[in-house]
Amino acid sequence: MRRRFRLKEEQVAGLLFVSPFIVGFLIFSAGPYIASLYLSLTTYDVLNPPNFVGLQNYIDLASDETFGKALYNTLYFVVFHGPTAIAMALILALLLNAKVRGVSIWRTIYYLPQVTPAVALGVLWLRILSPNNGLLNSILAGVGIQGPAWTVDADWVKPSLILIRVFVVGTWMITFLAALQDVPQELYEAASIDGANAWQRFRNVTLPMISRVIFFAVIAITIFSMNVFDIAYFMFPPQVFGGQLGPQDSALFYMVYLFQQAFSYFHMGYAAALAWILFAITLAITLIQLRLSRYFVYAETSK
Amino acid sequence: MDTGTGEKNRTLTRRELVRRSALFGGAVVVAPIIAACQPGATPGASTSPGASGSTAAQKVTIRVWGYGLDDARAKARLNVFKAANPNIDVQPVGGTLNTQQLLTAVASGDPPEVINTDRTQVGSWAGRSAIDPITDLIDKDKFDMSQFYPATVEQVKYKGQTYGVPHFATIDLFWINNKVLSDAGTDPASVDPGNWDQLQSLGEKLAKVSGGKVTRTGFDTKMQDGRLYYWTWANGGDLFSSDGSKAQFTDAKAVEALTWARDAVKKQGGEKARAAFSQTQDFFSPNNPFLIGQTAMTIFEQWLLGVLADPGPNFAFTVLPPRKRNSKDPLTTVTGGAFAIPKGVKADKRLAAWEFIKGMVSTDAWIAGQKATFMDKQSKNQKYTPTITGNIKADQEDMNTVYKSIGPSYDAAIKTWQTALNAGKYPYSGPVAQQISDLVTANVNDALQEAKQPADALKKLNDDAQKAIDDYAKGPGNK
Numbered sequence: 001m002r003r004r005f006r007l008k009e010e011q012v013a014g015l016l017f018v019s020p021f022i023v024g025f026l027i028f029s030a031g032p033y034i035a036s037l038y039l040s041l042t043t044y045d046v047l048n049p050p051n052f053v054g055l056q057n058y059i060d061l062a063s064d065e066t067f068g069k070a071l072y073n074t075l076y077f078v079v080f081h082g083p084t085a086i087a088m089a090l091i092l093a094l095l096l097n098a099k100v101r102g103v104s105i106w107r108t109i110y111y112l113p114q115v116t117p118a119v120a121l122g123v124l125w126l127r128i129l130s131p132n133n134g135l136l137n138s139i140l141a142g143v144g145i146q147g148p149a150w151t152v153d154a155d156w157v158k159p160s161l162i163l164i165r166v167f168v169v170g171t172w173m174i175t176f177l178a179a180l181q182d183v184p185q186e187l188y189e190a191a192s193i194d195g196a197n198a199w200q201r202f203r204n205v206t207l208p209m210i211s212r213v214i215f216f217a218v219i220a221i222t223i224f225s226m227n228v229f230d231i232a233y234f235m236f237p238p239q240v241f242g243g244q245l246g247p248q249d250s251a252l253f254y255m256v257y258l259f260q261q262a263f264s265y266f267h268m269g270y271a272a273a274l275a276w277i278l279f280a281i282t283l284a285i286t287l288i289q290l291r292l293s294r295y296f297v298y299a300e301t302s303k
Numbered sequence: 304m305d306t307g308t309g310e311k312n313r314t315l316t317r318r319e320l321v322r323r324s325a326l327f328g329g330a331v332v333v334a335p336i337i338a339a340c341q342p343g344a345t346p347g348a349s350t351s352p353g354a355s356g357s358t359a360a361q362k363v364t365i366r367v368w369g370y371g372l373d374d375a376r377a378k379a380r381l382n383v384f385k386a387a388n389p390n391i392d393v394q395p396v397g398g399t400l401n402t403q404q405l406l407t408a409v410a411s412g413d414p415p416e417v418i419n420t421d422r423t424q425v426g427s428w429a430g431r432s433a434i435d436p437i438t439d440l441i442d443k444d445k446f447d448m449s450q451f452y453p454a455t456v457e458q459v460k461y462k463g464q465t466y467g468v469p470h471f472a473t474i475d476l477f478w479i480n481n482k483v484l485s486d487a488g489t490d491p492a493s494v495d496p497g498n499w500d501q502l503q504s505l506g507e508k509l510a511k512v513s514g515g516k517v518t519r520t521g522f523d524t525k526m527q528d529g530r531l532y533y534w535t536w537a538n539g540g541d542l543f544s545s546d547g548s549k550a551q552f553t554d555a556k557a558v559e560a561l562t563w564a565r566d567a568v569k570k571q572g573g574e575k576a577r578a579a580f581s582q583t584q585d586f587f588s589p590n591n592p593f594l595i596g597q598t599a600m601t602i603f604e605q606w607l608l609g610v611l612a613d614p615g616p617n618f619a620f621t622v623l624p625p626r627k628r629n630s631k632d633p634l635t636t637v638t639g640g641a642f643a644i645p646k647g648v649k650a651d652k653r654l655a656a657w658e659f660i661k662g663m664v665s666t667d668a669w670i671a672g673q674k675a676t677f678m679d680k681q682s683k684n685q686k687y688t689p690t691i692t693g694n695i696k697a698d699q700e701d702m703n704t705v706y707k708s709i710g711p712s713y714d715a716a717i718k719t720w721q722t723a724l725n726a727g728k729y730p731y732s733g734p735v736a737q738q739i740s741d742l743v744t745a746n747v748n749d750a751l752q753e754a755k756q757p758a759d760a761l762k763k764l765n766d767d768a769q770k771a772i773d774d775y776a777k778g779p780g781n782k
Contacts, residue, residue, distance in 0.1 A: 045780035046406045047431045060782060131579035132516055152578040154754070247578070248754050249745065261782070263403055265738045265771075266431065270782035 040272035050269065057273035067274070069249055070257035071281075073158065077253065078225040078285075081162045085221055086214065089169040093176035094202075107174070114170030122234035125164045126151060151235075157250035161231060172217050179213040180206065208298035215297045219289055226282050229255040254278055363655040364392040368405065369419035369640075371397015376690070379675030384662035391655045405645070409433050414645035416656040419470060422458045422641045423732045423740070426547075429461035430734030431779050434643040436464035440657045450666075451693050454637040454727035461733075467641030468660050469693035473604050474723045475525075475533060475636045476716070479621040483509060483519070483599040494600065497537070497626035502600070503567045509599040510571035517572040517580040520592075523601040526564035527574065529740065530602060531747050532730045533636045534560035537628045542743075547733040548772060552765035553758075561757040565750055574751040589614035605691060605723075608716055612686035616709050622716035624723035637727030639693060669697035673705045689717060691724070734779075735771045742767050 007015075015022075040057055042050035061067050092110050096103055113121065128135045129150035137147030150160040183206060191201045207214075232253050236246035245252040258278070262271035372378050372395055381393060400420050408414045420428065428434040441448065448456050448465070455469035477496040484491045487509055495501055506522030524530060535542055540556025543549065551557070568574050584592045587610060592598045594615045602625060611618055624633035642660040644653055662668055669692045680687045686709050689701045698720075708714050731739050746764035750757040774781040 043778055043780035043782070045431055046410050047433055048779045051778055051780070057782065126582065130582045132583045149575055149579050151582060152575050154752070247575075247752060248749060260741075264741070265735070265782075266406075266427075267780060267782040269780055 036272045036275060039269050040276050042269045044268040044272075045266040046268055047266075053269070057270045058277070060270065061273060061277060066249070066252070066257060070252050070254045073250065073252055074226060074228065074254040076158055077162065077228055078222055080159075081165055081225050081228075082218060082221045084162060084166050085169050085172065086217055088166045089172035089217070090176050090214070092169065092173045093180055096173070096177050097180045107177075110173055111170035113168045116168075118230035119234045121164065121168070122231060125160075126235060129160050129163075152247055154246070154248040154250040157236070157246040161228075161235070161251060164231060164235075165228075172221070175213060175217065176210065179210040183209040211297045212299075215289075215293050219286055222285055222289065223282055226278060226285075227255050228253050229259070232256055233259075362390050362392055363652055364394060365416035365652055365655050365659060367393060367395045367417040367419065367659065368415040369398070369400035370395045370417075373397055375675040375679035376672035380663055380668040380672040383665075383668040383671045384659060387662060388655075388658055391658060393659060405433065409645050409647060412647050414647050416644065416648050416652045417659055418643050418645060419640055420467070420643055422455065422467070422469065422639050423730060423736045425459050425467050425641055425643060426461045426733040427736050428643065428645075429464075429466045430775070432646050434466050435646050435648070435653075436461075436466050437468070437644060437657065437660075438465050440653075441465060444657075444661070446661060450695060451664075452637065452695060452724050452727060454724075454729050455639060455693050458637075458729045458732050459641045459643075467643035468664055470640040470642050470664060472637055472639040472691040472693045472724065472727075473606065474691065474720065474727060475530070475602050475625055476605055476607075476719060476723060477600070477623040477625050478593060478603055478607065479600050479623070480593060480596055480598070481619040481621055481712075483596045487599075491621045494621070494623070495626070496623050497628055497630050497632075499563055499628055503563065503570065505600065506567050507570040512572035512576065515572070515576060517576045519596065520577060520580065520598045521571050521600065522567060523577075523598055524564040524567055525602045526561065526568075527578075527744070527748055527751055529730070529744050529747075530636070531557065531561065531743055532728070533602070533625065533634070534564060536728055537626065537634055539628065543731050547731060548776075550765045550768035550772065552761045552768060558758050558761055561747060561750055561761060565753070565757055568751055569753075574748075574753070586610070591615075593620075594618055605716075605720060606688075608713060609688045612688050612709055612713065616686060616713075618710070618712060620712045620716075622712075622719050624719050624726065633722050633726040635723040635727055637724065637729055639691075664692075664694055666694055666697045666700065669694050670700055670705070673697075673701045677705050677707075688713070689720075691720065733772070735775050738771045739768050742771070 039050060041054060042052050043057075044050035096107055096110075100106070116124075129137075131137060131147070131149035131152060134147075134150070136150070140147040148156045150156050187205050187209070188201055191205050196204065232245055232251040233256055236251040245256055254274070255278075258271050258274045261267040261274060370377065372381065377395075381395070385391075385393065396415070400418055405414070405418060418428075418434070425434070429436070440446070448468075451469040452472060455472055456465075459465055459467035459469060477494075479491045479494055481491045484494070484505075489505065489508070494505065502522055502524075506520075509519065509521030510517065511519035524534065526534060532542060535554065535557040538556040538560045540551070540554040540560070542551055542554070542557060544551065565574075568577055571577065572580075580597075581592075584590070584597060586592065591607075591610055591614065593601060593603070593607065594611050608622075611620075625635045626632060627634045642663065644656045644660075648656060673690065673692075676690075677687045687706060688709070689698070689706045692698055692701070702717055702720075706717065730736075733739075742764055746755075746760040746767075749755045750760035755763070
């Protein structure tokens with residue numbers, strides 16, 4: 001006997017609950033996604049009809065030196081920004097989790113960079129990192145270190161951007177703090193009774209218990225880093241560096257290059273191909289991270 | 304609490320709660336969408352013919368993008384136009400013209416009636432059919448284009464058709480800080496902008512560098528900011544064929560110019576040190592680097608005069624028209640804006656747009672604008688310096704009647720403008736102008752930062768520029 005497929009009542013309810021996203025996705029996102037996939041197979045400048053060229057845009061990417069430079073800059077940022085941002089957020093969360101006075105004030109102060117517009121951050125940090133009279137190099141000079149030319153030396157531009165973003169971790173700091181406060185106190189008590197010191201309690205109790213949150217942060221920060229745009233564009237605007245994003249295009253990130261191709265040069269088809277390649281790379285990295293998560297993420301299951 | 308027994312009729316079960324919440328949530332999402340799809344659903348929307356555009360009294364509304372009313376000049380000019388054209392209602396939208404906004408407006412068939420765009424972009428817009436030629440309108444009214452400087456008129460042409468009307472002009476001039484040179488034992492009057500050997504040696508002599516840090520730039524070629532065009536022209540070369548279809552960056556004259564500029568900055572501490580020093584400077588302030596002697600000599604645009612006037616009315620400086628190499632002949636770069644009419648503008652509105660353009664660039668409108676600016680500055684106790692409008696007669700009237708002497712250096716500087724304007728050339732303004740501009744500065748900076756040899760940087764620039772031109776020729780949007 002054939003069984004008719006019927007949704008259970010709770011399945012219907014679930015679908016209705018997620019309907020705001022589904023409807024929004026279908027109306028505002030699905031169309032542009034499909035259109036961009038098609039446009040990536042065309043040459044298109046918005047004003048004239050798209051011209052189908054098959055995979056030519058993807059083939060051209062292989063020989064595009066600037067694409068390679070933008071991808072390298074972006075992966076550099078991902079590799080170094082991700083771990084430093086997570087470490088900073090975790091350290092701040094651990095400090096705030098300690099029973100110190102005025103926690104809410106500290107929390108607000110550390111959260112401030114998160115809500116500061118990227119333009120303001122860029123201007124502020126250009127002053128701090130100014131090679132000749134910036135605050136950071138003045139401090140370094142005070143302890144006998146000659147600071148680098150952060151903003152004009154191509155080798156130091158990306159580290160300076162990573163340094164700036166390391167202070168913009170307010171959201172993750174709050175998330176980690178919530179996770180820390182969720183760790184059952186009895187686990188610490190049990191560990192203490194067993195003679196564990198502070199480091200051992202952190203290593204064997206805290207880290208495993210918040211590992212799922214850290215893993216989520218790793219994925220989210222990786223995706224954010226792949227899409228980094230604003231801070232590079234505002235700190236090293238092409239108008240200042242003569243058409244370049246920082247000296248020798250050292251701050252030319254993937255999304256900046258994509259924006260340039262689409263809206264400065266009207267290469268919409270090529271830009272669409274760039275977007276899909278970025279999607280594929282991000283998806284691949286995320287899948288690898290998911291695969292590796294079984295070795296690092298503590299799963300609390302009841303069997 | 305749900306007991307799971309006969310209390311279902313009176314007590315909300317968990318399942319019921321879930322079901323009702325979900326239905327409510329779904330309804331919240333779907334209802335506005337359904338409502339929005341109903342004809343005439345948008346509150347305040349009107350389908351009456353007079354809601355926008357023309358009215359029964361044939362009043363025509365035109366939208367002008369890239370023209371804001373944020374200064375006295377802009378307001379006064381518009382008032383002159385409005386007084387003469389009461390039947391045309393102008394809706395200006397300020398700020399720099401938004402490329403994305405214009406593209407989508409033209410693509411959707413609802414463009415603004417007039418745009419105020421950078422002249423280097425006219426070829427880009429024209430090549431992609433985003434703006435229409437206005438040659439027919441010029442011919443119809445026998446509109447005199449010779450009222451504008453020749454270089455500005457040439458720059459708004461594309462494939463033999465005129466696509467815009469010049470609106471403002473910016474020229475490069477040669478600036479000398481008299482005191483810095485005199486203190487170094489050099490007579491400012493002895494400086495010859497056409498003598499490259501002198502410029503390089505003076506640059507080295509006047510520069511102050513210690514511990515790898517620059518504290519004074521002797522001579523700034525501004526090569527890092529796109530001046531490859533000027534220095535190559537001055538050296539007798541050109542970067543493009545006359546029709547703009549062939550890149551010529553490997554021209555020996557261009558290589559020589561870039562090598563000379565690289566050496567000039569190298570002798571003054573190097574490009575990195577120069578860039579680091581420039582980041583400490585506050586250009587739009589009483590601490591302007593040229594005013595306070597942090598820059599001894601430079602090529603820069605004429606509006607620097609306005610930056611200097613208030614903090615330094617007694618400042619002694621010399622301004623010369625830039626010259627061809629080893630020659631007294633003037634030569635400079637002229638850039639600026641243009642009014643143009645986008646594609647898809649309806650016939651009646653196109654005529655109104657044309658009236659607006661003619662009115663706004665008329666001598667009367669410009670002089671009214673300059674006088675209003677003068678009064679505005681005077682009320683704020685600020686100095687007035689002329690602006691180059693592009694309209695030759697308006698500029699002469701401005702310099703002769705509106706401008707009031709600030710000091711001998713300022714008066715002499717303004718007198719050089721006419722000479723420079725008559726010897727103006729403009730950079731590549733074809734359909735891939737933005738791409739070429741970015742390529743020029745990127746590759747030039749690679750050479751200045753000594754990441755590449757000048758000849759190698761220009762070879763790469765030539766290849767990439769030619770590819771951009773050829774790709775465009777295959778069809779718009781080609782990469």
